[in-house]
Amino acid sequence: MSNEIEAIKDPGLPAHVHRKADTDPAAADRAERQVATLFGISALGTILLIVSYVFIPDDVFIFIPVMGDQNAHQLGLGLGMAISLFFIGLGAIHWAKTLMPDTEVVAQRHEFRSPDSDRKEFVAAVKEGASASGLGRRSLIKRSLGAALGLSAMSPLLLLRDLGPLPGNELEKTTWKSGTYLVTDPGNRRIKASDLEVGAVAQVLPEIADPEHRKLSDIAKDAVLLIRLRPQEFNLEPEKLAMTHDGIIAFSKICSHMGCAVALYEQQTKHLLCPCHQSTFDVTRAAKVIFGPAARPLPQLDITIDGEGYLVARKPFSEPVGPSFWERNSQ
Ligand code: FES
Numbered sequence: 001m002s003n004e005i006e007a008i009k010d011p012g013l014p015a016h017v018h019r020k021a022d023t024d025p026a027a028a029d030r031a032e033r034q035v036a037t038l039f040g041i042s043a044l045g046t047i048l049l050i051v052s053y054v055f056i057p058d059d060v061f062i063f064i065p066v067m068g069d070q071n072a073h074q075l076g077l078g079l080g081m082a083i084s085l086f087f088i089g090l091g092a093i094h095w096a097k098t099l100m101p102d103t104e105v106v107a108q109r110h111e112f113r114s115p116d117s118d119r120k121e122f123v124a125a126v127k128e129g130a131s132a133s134g135l136g137r138r139s140l141i142k143r144s145l146g147a148a149l150g151l152s153a154m155s156p157l158l159l160l161r162d163l164g165p166l167p168g169n170e171l172e173k174t175t176w177k178s179g180t181y182l183v184t185d186p187g188n189r190r191i192k193a194s195d196l197e198v199g200a201v202a203q204v205l206p207e208i209a210d211p212e213h214r215k216l217s218d219i220a221k222d223a224v225l226l227i228r229l230r231p232q233e234f235n236l237e238p239e240k241l242a243m244t245h246d247g248i249i250a251f252s253k254i255c256s257h258m259g260c261a262v263a264l265y266e267q268q269t270k271h272l273l274c275p276c277h278q279s280t281f282d283v284t285r286a287a288k289v290i291f292g293p294a295a296r297p298l299p300q301l302d303i304t305i306d307g308e309g310y311l312v313a314r315k316p317f318s319e320p321v322g323p324s325f326w327e328r329n330s331q
Contacts, residue, residue, distance in 0.1 A: 013104065021098045031098035032138055038091030039144035045083025046151040052076025053158050061213055069212070084152050091148070095141065101132045172320040174206075174221045176301060181207035182226065182250070182311040185219075192309045193246055196228040201265045203253060206313070221321055223253035223261065224301055226311070227283055229270065240286045243302040245311065250301040251287050252321040255279060257294040259323040272298070295324060 021028040058073040114122070135142050181190050182204040188211045191204060204224050208214060231247045243249075251272070255262050260276035265283075271290070272281040279292030287298035299321050302314040 013106070016104055019098060019102055022102060028099060031094070032141055035091050035095045035099070036140045036144040038087050038094060039141070039148040042084050042087035042091065042148040043144070043151050045080050045085075045087060046148070046155055047080075049077055049080025049084060049155055050158065052080055053161075059213065059215055081155075084148075084155070088148050088152060091145070095133075099134060099138070099141075101129060171322075174317055174321060175208060175218055176206050176222065176224075176313045176316045178313065178315050180313045181306075182224070182303070182313065183207045183211070185223070190310045191226070193248055193305050193311055194309060196226060196248060198228050198230055198247065199267050200228050201267075202226045204250075204311075220259075221254065224250050225253045225262065225265075225272070226250050226303075227265065227270075227272075229284065233270065233284055235284045236286055240300060243300055243314070245303050245305055248303065248311070249283065249286075250303045251281075251283075251298040252301070252317065253298075254322040255294060256289075256296045256298055257292065257323060262298065 021031045052073055053076075056073045056076055058071070060072040061069045062072045062075070064070050064075075183189055183206070184191055185203045185205045188205075188207075190207065191202065196202060202225070204226055205214070205219065205222050226248055227250075228248045231244075233247075234241060234244065234249070236244070251262075253262050254260075255274040255276065257274065257277055257279050260274050262272050262274045262279075262281065264273040264275060265271075266273065270283045272283055272287065273279070274281075274292065274294070277293050279294035280290050281287040281294070281298055282290050286300055289295070289297060299317045299319050301317060303311055304314045306312050
């Protein structure tokens with residue numbers, strides 16, 4: 001018995017199996033139509049995205065089983081974008097697998113940097129492959145791919161719409177009106193003056209007909225803090241004092257520096273603090289800024305009670321809430 005180890009024979013390449021579309025023109029045409037269909041679905045996805053962006057208001061909700069109430073605007077944007085990108089990818093893969101050249105190439109190992117001649121050959125092969133992919137001949141694919149890619153590439157242009165129109169005085173308005181009830185947040189219950197003890201603080205929102213679908217952009221402007229002091233603890237101008245009710249004072253919760261929620265109340269000092277940049281507001285002096293970068297006091301909401309003792313706004317805010325912006329005199 002010989003001790004020599006037998007060399008393993010080179011098994012070679014398995015026999016090349018041609019795809020159906022390589023040998024059957026009808027199968028190739030069918031594959032072409034399938035690719036075009038996938039690109040067409042992608043184009044429909046982009047159209048859905050555009051229609052959702054332009055025509056569906058951002059406060060419309062639809063009920064979807066399992067998922068519950070969903071914002072139709074956001075759903076349309078998400079679905080449209082997903083369909084557009086997914087089907088472009090699927091179409092490209094199907095095209096490559098069924099119609100692009102299917103040749104097997106054997107490359108010998110050699111040093112990492114290819115010789116110049118190989119590099120030139122590579123460039124030539126890429127060019128040849130590009131022309132062999134049949135874009136020139138397969139006009140249906142060319143047109144459908146062009147439409148899908150063109151629409152997809154144009155969709156970011158929609159964002160330009162957000163550059164206008166200018167907001168006008170929209171930023172100066174909140175939902176608060178004369179006679180709007182104050183409701184707890186969370187809970188959405190009307191609140192009586194007697195519900196608040198001295199030293200208490202509560203976050204409230206304006207009562208609206210459909211609180212389940214309150215817009216986030218409204219909450220960002222409407223949030224109000226109610227604080228109850230002893231009436232003699234106030235150090236207010238008569239005009240500001242008249243806006244309180246029996247020791248209860250209401251301020252916008254949105255910081256006048258950069259719009260964070262003024263979320264911390266020091267009961268002992270009667271200071272409100274913004275956690276973002278430490279602006280500090282003195283509640284006894286109509287939220288006057290006593291520390292930090294905020295340039296103006298928190299706007300005060302004029303409140304009173306109705307015949308049953310529930311707190312209501314006597315007027316809307318008399319100045320814009322939130323951070324200063326270019327149209328506002330922030331002094
Ligand atoms: S956002 Fe409140 S201090 Fe800056």
